[in-house]
Amino acid sequence: MDGVEPVLYPLLRRDLIAQGPRYVVQIGDKVIDYNEEFRLFLATRNPSPFIPPDAASVVTEVNFTTTRAGLRGQLLALTIQQEKPELETQKTRLLQQEEDKKIQLAMLEESLLETLATAQGNILENKGLIDSLNQTKSSSALIQDSLSESHRLQASLDQERDAYLPLAESASKMYFVITDLSRINNMYRFSLASFLRLFQRALQSKKEADTTEARIAALEASLKSMVYEYVCRSLFKADQLMFAMHFVRGMHPDLFQENEWDAFTGLIVGDMVRKADTQKSLREQIPSWIDQERLGAVAMFKSTFPGLYQSLCLSDSDLWLSFSRSSNCEQEVPPSIAKKIKPFQQVLLVQAIRPDRLQSAMAAFTSQALGECVCVSDPFRPP
Numbered sequence: 001m002d003g004v005e006p007v008l009y010p011l012l013r014r015d016l017i018a019q020g021p022r023y024v025v026q027i028g029d030k031v032i033d034y035n036e037e038f039r040l041f042l043a044t045r046n047p048s049p050f051i052p053p054d055a056a057s058v059v060t061e062v063n064f065t066t067t068r069a070g071l072r073g074q075l076l077a078l079t080i081q082q083e084k085p086e087l088e089t090q091k092t093r094l095l096q097q098e099e100d101k102k103i104q105l106a107m108l109e110e111s112l113l114e115t116l117a118t119a120q121g122n123i124l125e126n127k128g129l130i131d132s133l134n135q136t137k138s139s140s141a142l143i144q145d146s147l148s149e150s151h152r153l154q155a156s157l158d159q160e161r162d163a164y165l166p167l168a169e170s171a172s173k174m175y176f177v178i179t180d181l182s183r184i185n186n187m188y189r190f191s192l193a194s195f196l197r198l199f200q201r202a203l204q205s206k207k208e209a210d211t212t213e214a215r216i217a218a219l220e221a222s223l224k225s226m227v228y229e230y231v232c233r234s235l236f237k238a239d240q241l242m243f244a245m246h247f248v249r250g251m252h253p254d255l256f257q258e259n260e261w262d263a264f265t266g267l268i269v270g271d272m273v274r275k276a277d278t279q280k281s282l283r284e285q286i287p288s289w290i291d292q293e294r295l296g297a298v299a300m301f302k303s304t305f306p307g308l309y310q311s312l313c314l315s316d317s318d319l320w321l322s323f324s325r326s327s328n329c330e331q332e333v334p335p336s337i338a339k340k341i342k343p344f345q346q347v348l349l350v351q352a353i354r355p356d357r358l359q360s361a362m363a364a365f366t367s368q369a370l371g372e373c374v375c376v377s378d379p380f381r382p383p
Contacts, residue, residue, distance in 0.1 A: 001044055101143050102147070112136050174224070175195050190234075289324055301349075
């Protein structure tokens, strides 16, 4: 269902009417017999359904969708089972012992209350009762000490388990990055089961590592490569570069400065680009070596990133001569400028001045960002 229909409110509120030995409920204009064993389940495909306030108080909402925190915990458990199975065994054993101790403590408390309730005569003169109370107190203290020791051991085990938390966090992030592809094309849907198979395959890869950090780095690189190749095989060729950019942004958000991604995707329109701005006024603001048709884009770049534009020294035509004429301009950014700007800023530069080489610039950027484990090719370059 897409929502809770008002006609069901009497049933949800259990507005029952007694008619002799039976109960009835009115739904719409009909009065229907009510069975005490009746249960109603409403299911929806909407991950964030709107439940009216008057219905929210009479229904129980159970969300079975995958959350980032829940998936992270599941992936961490899989990692520990593969990498440190003894930790998971100890953790399970300690939890079982803790539950047993809590049950014993509850039984002692119940026994103490029953003894006090059934005691006869003066309690202070009842030697058997006092001995029983002292014994119960000492047993309770031992159990409390055991619980404290169990909590301490669990904290120590959790600290060891948390060493693998970065891998689980990274893998969880990967899954939600690839699920976003369904917004581009409804065909691009990937199940959690398929992702878990990839994750387990990555865990089974045998790579020697001296430290836990090195092992985590190797596992993350292996998983990244597997996920990228698996997803790319499922995409149309024209969408593979788009996915590479999306994958980089999801996994390495630190490579993008404020507003850079929005400017790249066209969500930001610079203040300098207005209908009132004539080509002549733009020509006066932009260096002469830049093509006429790129004036608006460069003006938007200048207004959006004034500090970056200033550092490029675009007014020096000799510095940018090779860049403007090269058939591989993404590789001809002046070395003095390339040292000062970040890799994605070079992509923004190519997008503004030489959009004919944007695809190649994007492929070079994603290959550099994803590392040697993933090779990104330009899908628009002829073989």
